[in-house]
Amino acid sequence: MIDRRGFLRSGTVGLAALGVAPQLLPAEEQKAAPPPEPPRAPAPARRTLGRTGITLPVVSMGVMNADNPSLVRAALDGGIVHFDTAHGYQRGRNEEMLGEVFKTVKRDSFTVATKVVPPGADRSTGLFGPETKAEPFVEMFHLSLKRLQTDHVDILLLHNATRREGVLFEPILKAMQRLKKEGKARFIGVSTHGNEPEVIRAAVESKVLDVVLTAYNFRQAHHAEVLTACREASRAGLGIVAMKTQAGGRFSKDNPKPVNMKAALKWALQDPCVTTAIPGFTTFDQLAEDLVVLKDLQLTDAERLDLAGATKSAGLYCQQCETCVPQCPRGLPIPDLMRGYMYAAGYRNLLHAKDLVESLSLAEAPCSSCTGCSVHCVQGFEVRPRIEELLSLRRVQDAFLA
Amino acid sequence: MRVPILTGAVLLLVGLHAGAVPAALAPPVPLPGWATKEAPLRYTPEDLYEYIDGAAEAFIDADFRELISQEYEAPGGRSLTVDLYRHADPACAFGIYSQERPRQGAFLPLGVQGYYERGILNFVKGDTYVKLAAFGLGDTDRQGLLEAATAVAARIQGETRMPKLFQAFPAEGKVAGSERHLRRNALGYPFLERAFVADYSIGGKKLSLWILAPGDEAGAKTVLATYLKSQGTPDVPAPGTPLTLQDRHHGTLTILRSGAHVVILLGDAGPGARLLLEGVRQGLPAL
Numbered sequence: 001m002i003d004r005r006g007f008l009r010s011g012t013v014g015l016a017a018l019g020v021a022p023q024l025l026p027a028e029e030q031k032a033a034p035p036p037e038p039p040r041a042p043a044p045a046r047r048t049l050g051r052t053g054i055t056l057p058v059v060s061m062g063v064m065n066a067d068n069p070s071l072v073r074a075a076l077d078g079g080i081v082h083f084d085t086a087h088g089y090q091r092g093r094n095e096e097m098l099g100e101v102f103k104t105v106k107r108d109s110f111t112v113a114t115k116v117v118p119p120g121a122d123r124s125t126g127l128f129g130p131e132t133k134a135e136p137f138v139e140m141f142h143l144s145l146k147r148l149q150t151d152h153v154d155i156l157l158l159h160n161a162t163r164r165e166g167v168l169f170e171p172i173l174k175a176m177q178r179l180k181k182e183g184k185a186r187f188i189g190v191s192t193h194g195n196e197p198e199v200i201r202a203a204v205e206s207k208v209l210d211v212v213l214t215a216y217n218f219r220q221a222h223h224a225e226v227l228t229a230c231r232e233a234s235r236a237g238l239g240i241v242a243m244k245t246q247a248g249g250r251f252s253k254d255n256p257k258p259v260n261m262k263a264a265l266k267w268a269l270q271d272p273c274v275t276t277a278i279p280g281f282t283t284f285d286q287l288a289e290d291l292v293v294l295k296d297l298q299l300t301d302a303e304r305l306d307l308a309g310a311t312k313s314a315g316l317y318c319q320q321c322e323t324c325v326p327q328c329p330r331g332l333p334i335p336d337l338m339r340g341y342m343y344a345a346g347y348r349n350l351l352h353a354k355d356l357v358e359s360l361s362l363a364e365a366p367c368s369s370c371t372g373c374s375v376h377c378v379q380g381f382e383v384r385p386r387i388e389e390l391l392s393l394r395r396v397q398d399a400f401l402a
Numbered sequence: 403m404r405v406p407i408l409t410g411a412v413l414l415l416v417g418l419h420a421g422a423v424p425a426a427l428a429p430p431v432p433l434p435g436w437a438t439k440e441a442p443l444r445y446t447p448e449d450l451y452e453y454i455d456g457a458a459e460a461f462i463d464a465d466f467r468e469l470i471s472q473e474y475e476a477p478g479g480r481s482l483t484v485d486l487y488r489h490a491d492p493a494c495a496f497g498i499y500s501q502e503r504p505r506q507g508a509f510l511p512l513g514v515q516g517y518y519e520r521g522i523l524n525f526v527k528g529d530t531y532v533k534l535a536a537f538g539l540g541d542t543d544r545q546g547l548l549e550a551a552t553a554v555a556a557r558i559q560g561e562t563r564m565p566k567l568f569q570a571f572p573a574e575g576k577v578a579g580s581e582r583h584l585r586r587n588a589l590g591y592p593f594l595e596r597a598f599v600a601d602y603s604i605g606g607k608k609l610s611l612w613i614l615a616p617g618d619e620a621g622a623k624t625v626l627a628t629y630l631k632s633q634g635t636p637d638v639p640a641p642g643t644p645l646t647l648q649d650r651h652h653g654t655l656t657i658l659r660s661g662a663h664v665v666i667l668l669g670d671a672g673p674g675a676r677l678l679l680e681g682v683r684q685g686l687p688a689l
Contacts, residue, residue: 283590
C-alpha cells in the first residue's frame with residue numbers, strides 16, 4: 001500500500017517521466033501543492049503475540065551472550081521492550097544482570113521470557129525419564145524469578161524441546177500451568193531449535209501453551225516447513241517468536257563472507273505470523289543495526305542478493321530430509337553418507353566416518369554404474385563426489401585414521 | 403608420519419575445510435573406571451554452533467580454536483561427557499570460563515580454577531576450558547567428577563595461574579571471584595579489546611576496573627584516542643593523567659593510559675577513583 005508521501009513522491013517522478021517539471025505547472029497548482037513534510041522517523045513495527053494479547057516491537061533482545069547492563073538499558077532506550085534469557089545462561093548471571101537493570105525501571109515497561117530445562121532431560125533424545133520431576137523444575141524457576149528481581153515473568157518456556165513427547169510431558173506441563181495460575185508466569189510456552197515443526201505442532205496439541213520460541217532463518221533447509229507450522233500455530237492462537245534468525249551465517253565453513261545480519265533479521269520477520277525476533281548483540285553498534293530493522297522491515301534488492309549468495313554455500317550439515325533417497329537409482333543411504341562425510345571433513349573424525357561407512361555394507365564402487373548423478377540435494381551438496389571421497393576411507397587401515 | 407600413506411581421496415577429505423585450525427585428533431583421555439563410548443567429536447569455530455547452539459558466539463568471540471568432545475560410560479547407566487575447549491591463549495580460555503562460572507562459591511584448586519555444581523565440574527588450565535557433565539552418579543557425583551577432572555587436568559599442559567595482568571589489580575576493595583577477561587567488545591565497544599576486569603566495592607560504591615592490553619604503546623594510544631573520539635572528546639590526555647567523563651552509555655568513567663595499557667574505572671568513586679587508578683598505574687610496569 002502506498003502512503004501519502006509515497007504517492008507524492010511517485011507522482012513527482014511520474015511527472016518528471018512525462019517531461020513535466022513541477023515549476024512548469026500553473027501557478028495556482030503550485031500554490032495548491034502542500035508544503036513538504038518534515039522528515040519523520042517511522043514508528044517501530046509492532047505485532048501481537050497471539051492470544052497473549054501482548055503487543056511487541058518486531059525486534060526484541062536475545063540476552064544470552066550479553067554481559068553488559070548498559071547494553072540492555074540502551075536497548076530499552078532504543079525501543080526494545082522484550083528480553084529473552086534462560087535459567088542456564090552464564091550459569092544464572094545473565095538473569096542476575098537483567099534483574100539489576102529491571103529493578104531500575106517500571107515493571108510494565110518491559111516483558112521478559114525465561115527458559116528452564118527440567119533436570120533429567122536427555123539432550124540426545126529430547127525425552128524425559130523417570131528422573132524428571134516437576135519440583136526441581138519449579139525450584140529452578142523460582143530461582144530465576146529471584147535473579148530477575150521480579151515476582152513474575154511474562155513468558156516461561158520449556159527450554160529446548162525437540163520431541164512431541166517432551167512438549168507433552170505431563171509433569172512439566174502441569175507444573176507450568178500451575179505457575180501460570182499462580183501468576184508467576186503470565187504465559188507459558190516452549191522453545192525449540194531442533195525438529196521444530198513437530199515441536200510447534202505439539203505445542204498446539206497441548207492446548208495450554210501460549211507461545212513458541214523457534215529457530216527460524218533463511219539458511220534452514222526446512223524453513224518452509226517451520227513457517228508452515230508457525231502459521232498453523234498462529235492460527236490456533238499461539239504467539240510465535242523467532243530466534244537464531246542470523247544463525248549459521250557467521251559460522252559457515254564454506255562461506256567466509258559474513259552474512260548480512262540486518263537482511264537476515266528482516267527475512268525472518270517477513271511473515272506476520274512471526275511476532276518478534278530475538279537477535280543477540282553484544283555491542284552498541286550491533287544494537288543500532290537491529291534498531292534500524294525495527295523501523296524498516298522492507299528487504300532491499302541488495303539485501304535479497306546478499307541472502308541468496310549466502311544460501312548458495314551449502315555447508316556440511318545434512319538436514320536428513322531424505323528427499324534425495326528416492327532419486328538415487330541405487331537406493332544409497334545418502335543422508336547417512338552425508339553424515340559420514342561431515343564426520344570426516346568437518347570433525348576430522350576419520351575413524352568414526354569409516355565405522356559408519358562400513359556399517360552400511362555398500363558395494364565397492366556403488367556410483368560407478370551411473371554416468372551422471374540424478375540426485376539433486378535440496379541443500380546443494382555435490383552428493384556423488386562426496387560419496388566417492390568418503391568411501392575411499394574403506395581402503396585405509398584403522399591405525400592410520402586413529 | 404601417517405599422512406603420506408593416506409590415499410589421495412582421503413587426503414582431500416582431510417584437507418577440506420582445514421581453515422586455520424590444526425587437524426590433530428586428540429586421543430581420548432583414559433579415565434579410571436570409565437570406558438569411552440564412541441570416538442571423540444571435534445568441532446571448530448565454523449561448526450561449534452551445531453554443538454552448543456547460540457552459546458557458540460561467546461566462545462568464538464573468545465578466540466575459540468577447537469573442541470574435542472568425548473563421551474564415557476560406566477556400569478549402572480552412568481555417563482560422562484568431557485568437553486575440551488581450546489582457545490587461542492590462556493587469557494581467552496580464562497575469559498570464557500570467567501563468563502560462565504558463578505560469581506560466588508567455593509572454587510576448586512584445579513588448573514587455574516574450577517567449580518563444582520551437581521552434575522557438572524568446569525575448570526580452566528592453560529589454553530583449555532574443560533567442562534565435565536555427569537549423569538547417574540548419585541551420591542558419588544562430586545567425588546566421581548573430581549577424580550575424572552583431576553585425571554583430565556593431568557593431561558593438559560599449561561598455566562595454572564590467572565593471567566598475569568590480574569596482579570596489577572589492587573587487592574583492597576576487590577570483590578572476590580570477580581576477575582574476568584573479554585577478548586573483544588569490552589563495554590560494548592568493538593574497538594575495546596583484550597580487557598581484564600575486576601569489580602570493586604569502595605565506600606559502599608560498586609565500581610569495575612578494566613585494564614585493556616592492546617599489545618603496545620601505539621595500540622594503547624589508538625585505543626584511547628578512538629574511545630575519546632566516540633564520546634566526542636577529541637583531546638587526549640597525557641600518559642598517566644586520568645580523565646573523568648560521562649560515557650554516553652555507562653555514565654561516569656575515569657580513563658588513563660599507562661604505557662601499553664589503557665585503564666578504565668567505571669563508576670563514580672570520587673577521590674577513591676584516582677587512588678585506585680594510581681595503584682594500577684604503579685603495578686603495571688612491573689608486569
